[in-house]
Amino acid sequence: MKSLDFKYKKMVWLTGLLIFCSHLNALPNLSKEQKLKSAYLLNFTRYISWSDIAKNAPRPIFKLCLQSSSPMFSFMQELVAVSDLKKHHPKVQVVAIEQAQLCHLSYIQSALSRPFSVLSDSLIVADSKNIKQPSTAITFFTEGRKLRFEIDLQVLQSSDLIVSSELLKLARIKR
Amino acid sequence: MILTASLSSNKPLVILSLILLSFDAYTQSTPTEFAEMSFEDLFALSIDDEGNSKEKITPWSFVYQFKLAEFEGYLDDDKSLSNDYVLWSPGDIRNDKNFPIIPTTITQKAHLVTIGYQFSLQWQGHLTLPYISQSTDHISIVGNYNAFTINSSGYGDTVLSTSYKLLETQSSTSWLSMGISLPTGSIDEKGDTPRAPGDQQLPYTMQIGSGTYDFPFQLTYQNIGKHDFNVSLAATIRTGINDRNYRLGNSYSLASRYRFELSPNLQTFIGGEAQYTQAINGQDNALLVPAAFIYPASITNPKYFGGKKISLKTGFNWRLSEQYSLSIQVSKPLYQYLNGPQPKEKWRANIQFITSS
Numbered sequence: 001m002k003s004l005d006f007k008y009k010k011m012v013w014l015t016g017l018l019i020f021c022s023h024l025n026a027l028p029n030l031s032k033e034q035k036l037k038s039a040y041l042l043n044f045t046r047y048i049s050w051s052d053i054a055k056n057a058p059r060p061i062f063k064l065c066l067q068s069s070s071p072m073f074s075f076m077q078e079l080v081a082v083s084d085l086k087k088h089h090p091k092v093q094v095v096a097i098e099q100a101q102l103c104h105l106s107y108i109q110s111a112l113s114r115p116f117s118v119l120s121d122s123l124i125v126a127d128s129k130n131i132k133q134p135s136t137a138i139t140f141f142t143e144g145r146k147l148r149f150e151i152d153l154q155v156l157q158s159s160d161l162i163v164s165s166e167l168l169k170l171a172r173i174k175r
Numbered sequence: 176m177i178l179t180a181s182l183s184s185n186k187p188l189v190i191l192s193l194i195l196l197s198f199d200a201y202t203q204s205t206p207t208e209f210a211e212m213s214f215e216d217l218f219a220l221s222i223d224d225e226g227n228s229k230e231k232i233t234p235w236s237f238v239y240q241f242k243l244a245e246f247e248g249y250l251d252d253d254k255s256l257s258n259d260y261v262l263w264s265p266g267d268i269r270n271d272k273n274f275p276i277i278p279t280t281i282t283q284k285a286h287l288v289t290i291g292y293q294f295s296l297q298w299q300g301h302l303t304l305p306y307i308s309q310s311t312d313h314i315s316i317v318g319n320y321n322a323f324t325i326n327s328s329g330y331g332d333t334v335l336s337t338s339y340k341l342l343e344t345q346s347s348t349s350w351l352s353m354g355i356s357l358p359t360g361s362i363d364e365k366g367d368t369p370r371a372p373g374d375q376q377l378p379y380t381m382q383i384g385s386g387t388y389d390f391p392f393q394l395t396y397q398n399i400g401k402h403d404f405n406v407s408l409a410a411t412i413r414t415g416i417n418d419r420n421y422r423l424g425n426s427y428s429l430a431s432r433y434r435f436e437l438s439p440n441l442q443t444f445i446g447g448e449a450q451y452t453q454a455i456n457g458q459d460n461a462l463l464v465p466a467a468f469i470y471p472a473s474i475t476n477p478k479y480f481g482g483k484k485i486s487l488k489t490g491f492n493w494r495l496s497e498q499y500s501l502s503i504q505v506s507k508p509l510y511q512y513l514n515g516p517q518p519k520e521k522w523r524a525n526i527q528f529i530t531s532s
Contacts, residue, residue, distance in 0.1 A: 033222040039209040040217055047214075078206035144399055145221045170214050 030071040036147045038076045047167040062090040065103035236291035237530045244523035246281040251515035276315040276472040299338040305331035317369035329383040331360035352393040360384020376461035378474040386417025403434040424453030424481045440494040452481040482513035502527040
């Protein structure tokens with residue numbers, strides 16, 4: 001009886017281990033489109049130069065502000081944590097727009113309930129064309145089931161950002 | 176200690192746990208995977224949700240194709256010849272353009288299975304295994320063979336190929352594919368012909384393989400976006416001489432296709448192809464007869480192969496699901512200039528079923 005009890009406990013323990021292992025790596029329920037957008041945002045930080053960041057030493061800190069769903073926020077944090085292992089990139093900090101005091105790049109996923117002053121000096125990236133946010137510099141759109149982005153040159157030129165020609169080549173330009 | 180004991184006594188369960196862990200990690204598209212992606216990598220990915228298409232992450236792809244082609248009537252250069260003209264009858268003057276035996280209709284069917292593997296975003300590998308069956312109707316002046324049909328079938332030449340993505344931008348992609356065709360198809364197909372009693376070596380058109388190591392190449396440019404079209408340049412270069420003392424001609428083609436989107440899952444297309452094929456080099460002496468005119472039929476003369484063709488093609492692609500698609504294409508030559516007399520192509524069709532990432 002004692003032996004059976006031990007076996008039973010062992011089975012329960014191992015079943016638990018099995019379930020734990022199979023879900024250990026599970027990510028929050030986030031669509032691939034949102035994951036791709038997160039990866040694009042991370043790439044934007046590498047192809048655009050912010051003058052105030054360049055002055056920071058030894059390793060600049062980049063403030064990436066998100067107005068997004070909770071799963072995307074978590075995913076972005078994980079993405080940045082993995083990317084941060086490569087020390088040659090700027091250190092990126094992911095912050096919620098609502099709590100931010102400085103934003104270099106701001107991602108807007110849905111219409112903002114109120115204006116945020118931190119956006120005035122920030123490069124704004126809109127989730128889609130449905131987001132009507134003034135001074136949006138980059139807007140995501142889909143074409144042939146692939147994610148693309150549009151850059152508003154007028155907005156960019158009015159800022160003091162330096163955008164890599166490589167990035168401009170990949171973008172659809174809004175003039 | 177208890178943990179160690181449990182793990183060792185339940186090794187299969189632990190291994191299963193680890194497999195599940197690694198499988199999950201693979202299919203979930205982890206932050207690690209996305210963090211390492213460049214803009215080029217991101218541009219190549221579709222937005223299709225992995226939850227709906229776990230298979231999309233698999234590097235394997237599978238394509239089944241059924242090809243059908245029919246040849247009927249004769250051309251000498253671009254001049255049409257009747258069967259009566261090509262069939263030599265006693266009393267007619269025999270020359271090198273008429274024959275005592277002529278094929279009237281040639282039907283070729285091929286089932287091709289291609290297994291693909293994506294090594295990286297740039298490299299893909301493919302293995303293609305064909306099964307070919309052919310049927311040729313003949314008429315002749317030989318007694319008991321006035322009208323007869325010969326069939327042949329078997330596994331054709333196996334093709335191993337690789338594709339390299341040369342360029343990918345927001346609006347275009349280009350690929351270079353190259354491969355090797357291994358001579359696994361038979362060149363010793365035999366059948367009952369009027370040439371002699373019993374079975375004899377069949378003509379070149381009835382053989383299943385080439386008998387030589389051949390090298391297919393293809394360069395493709397695909398424009399994406401408002402105008403969805405592609406242009407491809409292809410060649411099959413054949414090398415050496417096979418065991419029956421001949422080599423099929425090299426072929427070169429330039430093709431283009433313009434696609435129209437009828438709905439998100441249904442596209443139609445129209446296109447054209449210009450093709451040039453060389454005549455056969457060498458000769459299978461088993462096809463000859465001991466007479467003044469050694470070729471009993473046009474398809475036994477290696478000079479009467481190859482030529483130029485311009486074809487029009489149309490069809491549609493139907494995206495059945497995220498993973499499966501079906502494509503149907505028909506083509507008809509608009510212009511043919513053949514080394515002849517040679518049976519001319521009437522039409523061809525291609526049905527393709529694809530499962531891919």
